[in-house]
Amino acid sequence: EPERAWWKEASVYQIYPASFLDSNGDGLGDLPGIISKLDYIKSVGVDTIWLSPIFKSPQHDMGYDISDYRNIHEPYGTVEDAENLIQGCHKRGLKVLLDLVVNHTSDEHDWFKESRSSKESPKRDWYFWKDPKYDSNGIRQPPNNWASVFGGSAWNWDEHTGQYYLSLFLASQPDLNWANKDMRESTYDDMRFWLDRGADGFRIDSMNLMSKHPDLPDAPITDPMAEYQSGAIYFASGPRMHEYIQEMRAKVFDKYECMTVGELGFTKDEKSVSEYVAKDRHELNMLFTGDIVDMDFGDNHKYGPGEFHLSKLRHITSMWQSAMPKFNGWNSIYMDNHDSGRSLSRYASDFPEYRKDAAKMLATYLCSLSGTVFLLQGQEIGTANIPKSWGVEDYIDVEGRNYYNSVLKQRGDGANMGDVLSQMRLKARDNGRLPMQWNSNPHGGFTKAAKPWMRVNDDFDAWNVESQEGDEDSVLAYWRKMLKLRKGERDVFIYGTYEMLSEVKSGEDIFAYTMTKFDGSKQALVLLNFSDALKRFPASKDYKGWKKLIGDTAEDLMTEGLELKPYEGVIYCNW
Ligand code: ISL
Known part of the structure; x- marks a missing residue:
């Protein structure tokens, strides 16, 4: 029998507060806007929300620069609104994760x-x-x-x-010195402030950057062309990192029934990961290892030319699905967050003829694996990246802009920047931050203001929540079915054992794996076509007679010649 826990079975919906729903017409999302959509969130079939930072902040990095952890960014609302939001969630059986940003503060703190x-x-x-x-x-x-x-x-x-x-990020985000005990204790008090108000846990920002090498030594020259070098070997997973997390756990998390997910940067190998999440180490429940959002990054830089290959996804998925059970850790399952482009546009396809199937196929992937599943607002309706027609002025995030400007400076004014812009179209953080598309009203119903804080994707007329409600064939309907199925068959999926089929058995462009219940009594076969062509699944005779569990394919029973449409995802089962 697997060891069960609510946070293992949770399906988490990430809300980007600025872009969820504007209730007061100032062009920016807010807490009352979120409260008014709790029934919708619940209806998707998730049971936990993760709020990106809502705290007082000058917003140089969209709230990841906090000036007062016990207050709310004024345009979002008040502490009372936050309490109402938490209570509104609890009333509906939803839990609430807050973003804990304690590697650094704002310089206005x-x-x-x-x-x-x-x-x-x-x-x-x-x-x-x-x-x-x-x-x-x-x-x-x-x-x-x-x-x-x-x-x-x-x-x-x-x-x-x-x-x-x-400051490892912006100059307005000075790094805290975790070696200072008083500072740590004050941070724990801030955390208790929200746990006492009902928060159910934290997503911990830049978690493993909190312990730096005490001598702050020069970094080795890894990029001879660059003026400054990556000091990651001296600031990522540093010497006292585990001591800090264990202290935080003992002094804060363990006093509450808290869920924790840490954002892990730079050190992503199996050993480092196990040291944070192996159960007997009493540290964190799970991590975002980031490798799943980095699959198309360039070799030296995020915006360098890079390409997605299914082989990478196979490798990363198999690695973590097999590693976690070995050391009694737990996986987070996700592909999207506010720091990158949408997986639909990067790893599958947002071309009109494939978009719906591709979004469903990725949902099939995410909801069939063992771990806690996370989706970013809008993912449930097949939200895509920024359109190709938009210019660089439509990208407003500091990370992408800084990169663009640094390249422009190197190349000189008037240089052709098309290559950089095309990488930004894929991976810029703006892609994950565009306003939610609720209906076909102006600005997708996100705001009544003349101008939203960020431009709404041009496709809101065709791609919005309202148009998918009641449409059984929609991406939204599929996510609802898939999340329900995942819970219903939790021993097969959430707690199941993963095994990948070799490429010979699955075919080159098909990602195929089985998920098996702990006692071997139930087995599901997941088939995902990551190409824009019709593909034959070569090993179909081994599964002949298995029943279709979910998917749009016509074949209710597995036959000897199963074919998958472009970007089709389907699950068969032996029960
Ligand atoms: O965004 C990134 C690359 O595109 C990452 O390097 C990111 O900066 C890193 O993963 C840390 O992210 C977190 O902390 C940042 C904040 O800007 C991000 O939004 C947040 O997710 C600083 O607080």
Whole structure:
């Protein structure tokens, strides 16, 4: 018998608050907007929501720069709205995960203001402050050569006290020094503030960056062309990382029935992963390892040319599906979040003739694996990336813009930037952040304002929630069926044992695997055609007579010559 838990069986719906629903006509989503759609969320068949940051913030990184964790970003609402949202969820049997952003704060946080005020401040040591270095010409240089994730040096000069402070992301996101015990305790108090108000757990932002090498050494030169280098070997999964997480668990999580999912960057090997999620280590429930959203990244950079190959998906899926049971860890199953493009447009197809089947096929993949499933708002209706006709001015996220501008600077004004823009069309974070498409009213019913904070995808007229409600053939209807099936047959899917069929057995473009109940009594065969052509499933005779469990294919029983339509996904079973 598998060891069961609510958080293992959860299906989580990620809400990007700015883009979900605007209730007061200011062009920006808000908490009352979310509250008004809780019945809809429940109807999708999910049972948990994850809210991207809703806290007070100057919004230089869309709320991942928090200035007060115990207050709400004013245009989103109040603490009372947040409490109502949590209660509204609980009334409907939905749980709530909040985003915990404690690797860094905003530079407008009181802690940082105090820390910055003087070298003698009791909070000086809550952040990383260092004296400058001087080069042979006597020119002031940052204390080490680390690059920020968003470009440029990771160090920022502060005239007032004549030192640099560290920020792995934006200069307005100074990194907290977790080696400082008082800082840790204050952070735990902030976490309790929300757990006491009913929050059911956290998604932990940039989780494994919290412990840096105490000497902050120069990074090895991995990119000779670049001014600054990736310091990941010194700041990712650093020496005290596990101590911090175990302390957080013992002092906070264990006092509540808390679900935790940590965002893991840079160190994604099996051993590192196991150290965070192996049950006997008392750390986290699960991780986002990120490799599933990186499959088409370039070799040296996210926006470098890269291509999706089914072989990568096969490899990553098989690796984690087989690894987790070995060390009693647990998988998170997802393909989309607010930091990249939509999986539909990157790994399958958003061409009009394939879009519906492709979205259903990806739902079949996500809902048939063992783990906790996460979907990003809009995924349930087959939301696609930004259209090709949009220009660079329609991309407003700081990460993509910084990259575009740095390349433009290198190439010079007027240079052809088509290649960069085409990579942004695939992978820019804006893609995951476009407003939700509710109906065919102006701006997809997202806002009554003349101008939403972010442009709505041109296809909202044809692709929206309202038009899919009541349409049995819609992507939305399929997600509902699939999420229900996953729960109904939880021992086969959520807790099942995965086994991939070799490429010889499945055919080159078909991803095929079985999921088996722990006692071997039930087995399902998942077939996913990742190509735009009709494909024959070569091993069909081995499964002859198996029944169709879900899928649009005409064959109710597996025959000796099963063919899959372009981007078709289907599941057969032996019961
Ligand atoms: O977005 C990325 C690449 O496109 C990642 O490198 C990302 O910055 C990293 O995974 C950390 O992400 C998280 O923390 C960031 C925030 O901007 C992201 O939105 C968040 O998911 C800083 O808080």
